[in-house]
Amino acid sequence: MRIAVVGGGISGLVAAYRLRRALGDSAAITVADTRDRLGGVLLTSEIAGEPVDLGAEAFVGRRPEVPELLRELGLADQLVHPAGLRPLIWSEGRIHPLPGRTLMGIPAGAAAVEGLVDAATVERIATEPDRPLIWRPGADIDVHSLVADRFGEQTVARSVDPLLGGVYAGSARSIGVRAALPALAAALDRGAASLTEAVAEALPPSSNAPVFGALRDGYGALLAALAAHTAATTARDTAVTEIRRTAGGWAIDPLGEFEAVVLATPAPVTARLLVGIAPTAANAAAGIELSSSALVALELPKDTALPPNSGVLVATGESLRAKAFTLSSRKWAHLAARDTALVRVSFGRFGDDTVLGLSDAELIDAATADLATVTGVPIVPRSAVVQRWPGGLAQYAPGHAERVAEIESALADFDDLAVTGAYLHGVGVPACVAAASRAATRIAAGATAASA
Template identity: 55%
Template sequence: MTARYCVVGGGISGLVAAYRLRVTAGPDASITVFDPADRLGGVLRTEQIGNQPVDVGAEAFVARRPEVPALLAELGLGARQVGTTGVRPLIYSEGRLHPMPQGTLQGIPAHAESMTGLVDAAVEARIADEPARPFAWRPGADPSVADVVGDRFGDQVVARSVDPLLAGVYAGSAATIGLRSAVPTLAAALDSGAPNLTEAVRRALPPPLTGSVFGAISGGYRVVIDELVARARVRWAQVAVDRVEREADGWRLIDDEGTDWNADAVVLAVPAPRLAPMVEAVAPRTAAAARRIAVASSALVVLALPGGTPLPAQSGVLAASGERLHAKAMTLTSRKWGPRGNVELVRLSFGRFGDDLARRVGDEELLEWASDDLATVFGITADPVDCRVQRWLDALPQYGPGHQGVVAELRAGLPATLAVAGGFLDGIGVPACVASGNRAAAQVSIASVAR
């Protein structure tokens, strides 16, 4: 009999799962991807802005992780991988620009000198003195990043060095993100007996790398999305799935138009808020765990400024907590990745966990905020020749304290032929999403054959 697979969610996690199912199950398998959006790809979305392809969702991946380079090579796209120009970001704190501290782990310093100029002298002294103060750590603990770093190094380090990085990754803060998710190598160093936080950071720092830390795709992520869709040879059902029900020979999916779909196995690659009601009837334990994963929304403004606009030779700016800027981060795309055409491309990101900015603020006001922030930070007043506002609602999962336990509970509640994938599980970045798609496809392939 022909194997029938359904993948709910057409983002990178779902499309990787569909591709892996095609490779494993062969050309005769039926693979349907459900996604009501106007195009597949989820938060990987490439638009033409200033006549240049620009990613208006995720724009980069950590190059030291193997998943994306391996996938690109497998798809014949290895030559499309590009690195940064080598320029570094800045931090905007206390109304001034500061170099991004070096010798830190997610902004957590390994020595006091790295914070010089960013924090005051008293805080520098506190960091230098940290190894001499009593320290206690319970192996396996997962406090918030702020609980640990604030206690040992002070609130200025949290607000001015750590928060800017975590806001850029999660749209969250050190107070909302668990240590094990944000810096797993640091948690491992503490578990293994590091006598203080300073020593744990030193042990956890990765060795120096040659080449670019981050990678991107020439032509944008749509190049990868298009290739995955072509190779997976899926049927795209442009509808949302409301719920999943168990049947004697597999699964029944009911979409938002009332149509039934049948499958031997299902991969659910949707955000946690959508997952919970979808599986409530068949996996209540999973639904309960999914509801414990909070999400944030963000809005992105991309500006194509006239060629020659005097931007600094930096990759971007991250804003410290409490600054009088609207944006939490700016990416100077034309500096970070190199020139594109006769425009200077800039991305500004707005919205943090707990606010409703991405829903509440209109496009015109966001564009005004972007112009104001560029003037405040760089003194730039040039009018853009093109622009784009992109909103990502409830798209950024918060990896709170104890997140790994929540995910273990979520997976434990699922039958073998029902798997999950996505950025709310084992990592929010593109490499982790690729890994989750691979894992989900392998699980349902093995389980469906065993049936």
């Protein structure tokens, strides 16, 4: 059986790997990608001769998908966890501790954000349970509209936006409550009398388990292992331009003919490829927008006086050009052991692609200047690496769940076509692994039934 996987990011590679395990050596699997490499928006490069991730660097450690996949691939010893330091927030020209007892920055009570917001906002949060809350079960609005109304604009700009910017390269205005905060939406649907009550109900139970995990040698180790175990034919620098139904399956230009296909492409590409096959699904996918970003990795002298924290998130409206700083040598013990200090500086939010037009030198200068501002110490990089991510992250806008349901419903009758990717059920690597595994299971089941 010939199967094409269009898109060689983590979603496509996991789908191909799962198909290989399910169908065995007899399956002819081809993975195509427009880039000259596999991995999509995951990329491990080098700085000072050591691996450094220039896309995502971590994953949610409380989800099982990545640790289980690492064990399957014989990479369990690659799993590392943070040193346990807390990040900071840069707001009003100074640093503040990251509030505790929040849900994606939404506080469970006024005490959580005291010192970060003004007294009037603290009072607004404290008295929020006394104001009637109007919420229609099943409704979905952007996070800003909900939180600003109940807890004030400062809470959004200084607590919520910095966290959403890190996850989605977006803001509270571009992200919907139901997709980004399903537990909060569920609490509101169940009749929570206030946002305060809903947040308290939605907070995960306290746990000593590490919140995040990473790979000691970067995501490149996982990508290489997936590619090796999949043993697929790869078509790099190859843009799939059209997919057409044939008597025996699918004609995929320029790859050839296949019995089944997995589309592990970004939402706009998926929409374009599906328009002649499943126009309803294509229309829904076309409604999912993307955000662009850029990252600068700075190699600093080992003795640079960085704060004893994991990073610094930047509030909306600040004069800094960067949106976040990951103090990697503080955050990760395995990086602290290196001979240099490593800092990742992130740029770019949804609706503003100007970062893509800046030169490498301009981005490095901005990263250096902004880091000096937030740390209060001279920053003199030994070297730096720049990576741009045009259209790298999907925006989970209000109505996202309905769009995804429409895509999946429109494709439900196809047992030889599946879609997967970070635009469906979560932008994090664990969510991508889970969605890709489901797509592969569906294709494998169709193949088994066809051969029976």
